[in-house]
Amino acid sequence: xxxxxxxxxxxxxQKGLDMLLNAPDIEVDIWEGDxxxxxxxxxxxxxxxxxxxxxxxEKIDAELLDAAGPQLKVVSQMAVGYDNIDVAACTExxxxxxxxxxxxxxxxxxxxxxxLLGTARRIVTAAEAVKAGKWQTWEPMGYxxxxxxxxxxxxxxxxxxGLAVAKRLRGFNVKLLYYSRQPTIEAxxxxxxxxxxxxxxxxxxxxxxxxxxxxxxxxxxxAERLRQMKSTATLINTARGGVVDQDALIEALREGxxxxxxxxxxxxxxIPVDNPLLDLPNALVVPHIGSASISARNKMxxxxxxxxxxxxxxxxxxxxxxxxxxxx
Numbered sequence: 001x002x003x004x005x006x007x008x009x010x011x012x013x014q015k016g017l018d019m020l021l022n023a024p025d026i027e028v029d030i031w032e033g034d035x036x037x038x039x040x041x042x043x044x045x046x047x048x049x050x051x052x053x054x055x056x057x058e059k060i061d062a063e064l065l066d067a068a069g070p071q072l073k074v075v076s077q078m079a080v081g082y083d084n085i086d087v088a089a090c091t092e093x094x095x096x097x098x099x100x101x102x103x104x105x106x107x108x109x110x111x112x113x114x115x116l117l118g119t120a121r122r123i124v125t126a127a128e129a130v131k132a133g134k135w136q137t138w139e140p141m142g143y144x145x146x147x148x149x150x151x152x153x154x155x156x157x158x159x160x161x162g163l164a165v166a167k168r169l170r171g172f173n174v175k176l177l178y179y180s181r182q183p184t185i186e187a188x189x190x191x192x193x194x195x196x197x198x199x200x201x202x203x204x205x206x207x208x209x210x211x212x213x214x215x216x217x218x219x220x221x222x223a224e225r226l227r228q229m230k231s232t233a234t235l236i237n238t239a240r241g242g243v244v245d246q247d248a249l250i251e252a253l254r255e256g257x258x259x260x261x262x263x264x265x266x267x268x269x270x271i272p273v274d275n276p277l278l279d280l281p282n283a284l285v286v287p288h289i290g291s292a293s294i295s296a297r298n299k300m301x302x303x304x305x306x307x308x309x310x311x312x313x314x315x316x317x318x319x320x321x322x323x324x325x326x327x328x
Contacts, residue, residue, distance in 0.1 A: 003027050004073075004312035006051040009037055009058050011092050012078060016301025020053075023309060036268075043067045051076065051312045053121070053304055060085040064091055074311020080104050081240065083213055085324050097321040098307025100300045103161060107296035109164035110210055111289060112238045114282040115262030119284050120145045120206075146205060154204030156220075157211030157239070158184055158192065165208060166190040177204060177214060180211075188234050201228040206236060213240035223248035226257050234260040238290045241267035246277065253280050264290050 006020065008030045020028050031037045036057040037045065039262060046052060046068040052075045054060060060075055065086075075090060078097040090097050118124060119258035122143040129135055129143075149172045155162045158178040163186050166176050180284065183194040201207060207229065211217050221235065221243040229235070237244055246267050252258050262284045266277070269288055277283055291297060307317045316326065 004050040005029070005048060005054060006308060006312065007031075007045045009042065010055055012053070012300040012304070013185035013298050015298045016078075016303075016305040019302060019305040020308065026309070028311065031325070044117060044327040046072070050074075051210070051308045053078065054085075055079065055166050056081065056084050058084060060090070062086060062089045065089055065095065070255055072312075074098060076304045076308040076311065076317075081212070082157050083240070085321075091176055091322045094325055096210055096307075096311045096317050096325050098304065098311065098319055099321055100303040100318045101319055102306075103299045103303060104291045105160045105164050107293040108161050108238050108290035109168060110293070111264060111286075112161070112165045112210075113168050115236050115238065115264065115284060116206055116208065116234070117148060119236070119260045120148050120264040121316055123299060124182070124235070124284055125281065142164055146234070148174070148206070150162065150174065152203055152207040154179070154207045155192065156196075156197075156200065156207060156209045158187055159210060160211035162208075163187075163190065165210065166192055194247050201225055202230070204233060205230065206234045208236040209239045211239055211243060213242045218242050219245040219248075221245065223251070226252040229258050231256060231259065233258050234262065236262045236266040241265040241269065250280065251280050253277075260284070260318050264288055278306075 002025060002102050004025055005044060007026045008028060010031055019027050042058065043064060046064060049068055050071055054075060054077050056079045065072065072095055074096045075085060077085065078100060080099055080101055082097060082099050085097055087097055126143045150173040153169055155166060155176065155178040158180050167190055169176060169191060176190060177195050177200045178187060178192045179195060179197045179200045220243050226248055247281050249261060252288045253261060264286050265288055266285060278285060290298060302321060307319055310317045
C-alpha cells in the first residue's frame with residue numbers, strides 16, 4: 001500500500017486528527033506550536049508532501065506550492081473561507097482545494113446574537129466595572145443601551161448564516177430587512193424584506209454583516225455608508241474584516257457617527273494590541289471565535305480530514321473549491 005505524506009499546520013480537534021493517524025496509508029507530520037509555523041519552516045515542511053492540512057493563518061501561494069513539489073495533490077483547509085489560498089495557482093498545478101462549507105452556520109449565528117445582545121446591553125463594559133470595584137449602587141443612567149426587542153435589524157447577506165440569524169431574531173419581534181444581489185425565497189420564512197443597501201443602512205437599528213469578502217465587497221461598509229446609518233445604530237461583523245473599512249469605522253465610533261460595533265473579525269488578524277479600535281469604549285472585539293463551539297470545531301476537523309484523505313487517494317473531495325481540476 002502506497003503511503004501518502006501529509007503535513008498539518010497546527011494541532012486540531014482529536015476527532016479529525018484520529019482519522020488521519022489511524023489511516024494505514026497516511027504518514028502524518030504535525031506542527032505542535034501554539035502559533036502558526038514560521039514561513040521558512042512551513043516552506044521546509046511542505047517539501048515532498050502529498051497533502052496539506054492548513055488553516056486560514058497560512059498563506060498558500062505559488063511559492064509554497066512550488067516548494068512542496070509536483071506530487072502535491074490536495075490542500076485541505078479547516079475553514080469555510082479560503083481567501084488565504086491562491087486557488088488559481090492550485091488549479092493551474094492540478095492541486096485540489098478543499099474547505100468546510102455549512103459547518104459554521106449555527107455557531108456563527110449564535111455568536112452574532114451574542115455580539116448583538118452584548119453590545120446593546122453593554123455586557124462587557126458592565127462586567128469590567130464590577131471587577132474594577134466601580135459598582136457603587138444602582139444607577140438610573142448606568143450602562144443603558146438600545147432595545148433589541150422590537151428594533152429593526154438589517155442583514156447584509158441572507159445566506160445560510162444570515163438566515164440562521166434571522167430565525168433567531170424572530171423571537172425578539174424585530175423588523176427584518178435584508179440586502180443581497182437579488183431577493184431570495186428563503187426570506188419569506190422569516191418575514192424579511194428585501195431592500196437596497198441605502199435603505200437598510202438608514203432604517204436599521206442594528207446592521208449585521210454576513211457576506212463573503214470579494215473584490216466587490218471589500219470596504220463595502222466605508223465612511224460614506226457609515227454616515228448613512230443612524231447615530232444610535234450598532235454594526236456587527238462576523239463575516240470578514242475586509243468588508244469594513246476599519247479606519248473609517250474607528251473614526252465613526254470616535255465621532256459618534258454610529259453608537260457601537262461588535263466585531264469577531266478585524267484587519268489584520270490578530271489585531272495589534274495598540275490598534276486604536278481596542279481603546280474605544282463603544283467597540284466590542286473578540287478573536288474570530290465564530291466557529292468556537294465544540295460541535296462546529298469537531299465537524300470542521302473531520303470534514304478537513306475527509307477532504308485530505310480523498311485527495312491523497314485520488315478520490316473526489318466531498319467539498320471541493322476548484323472542481324474544474326477534475327475536468328482537466
